[in-house]
Amino acid sequence: MVVSLIEGRDFVDRFPSWAELENHSKRQNNDFSLSFNAHNYMRAFLFQSFDGVVESEGLVARLEPQSSVRVERTPLRPLFLIGVSFTSRLPERVFNLIVVQVFYEGLLFFHLARLQQHQDQQLHLLSRGIRALEFIKFYSDLNPFTFENKYLLLEASRMELSGSKETDLFYQKAIKSAQDNRFQHVSGNQYSFSFH
């Protein structure tokens, strides 16, 4: 692909394809893997193409209540539950990837639950979606500037599934929140880490 940049210079991209990334040797690397999975879920939802998404690779699956990790209720508790360790300060980039992945996993679970005909499977997907919703709500309560619109969108999606009359309102709230906080995401993320 050739892209024209400023000053009339052409740039031939050397970006790897998605398939190349999927089979990349660095796939075992934690950082690469986290980044790949987060974008894989985002890509699956934005393109409405769910074939390449494996539930077992998701972070929400690790949020099951039978988790043996016992941590006091601190702002970091949800992260402990999905196995993030805090031997050093968590880079903002890593935290963002975790939130993005959980958010898109939640949207996917609610969407797939809507399409699901079997009640057992629908309930399973719904419960996974609700876990993602609770995770995002936790951080939305702490830092609404950054996370509120994600929480509202997941809530609207859950309400749609349950046939709530407030679904329309929550979709609008999600849009309004995204508009209001459009320029505050970076500073908001910085704020979210000031507590530790």
Place this chain on the structure above:
Amino acid sequence: MQEEALASEMAGRYLFNNGDLDRSLEFYSHAISKYQSWGASAIVTRVEYEVMQKFGTACDLQNGKEVELFNDSSERQSSISRKRPGFV
């Protein structure tokens, strides 16, 4: 930007499934406009295709128009001129 687009697209889909076609198209248009601003041309193509499938090729997407939020629902209900004829 992308989350405003995503929320608008999902609202558009929800409204379409509930028969509120005019508002659905309004939200879809807003979503496309925001995806364009984000630079996500492949997603714009995907959403435009979905809109064409739902509304037909002659629909007016009104790109760039801001969506109206929090209108009084009773006023809005009376202004709905078209309803989806039935669910497939």
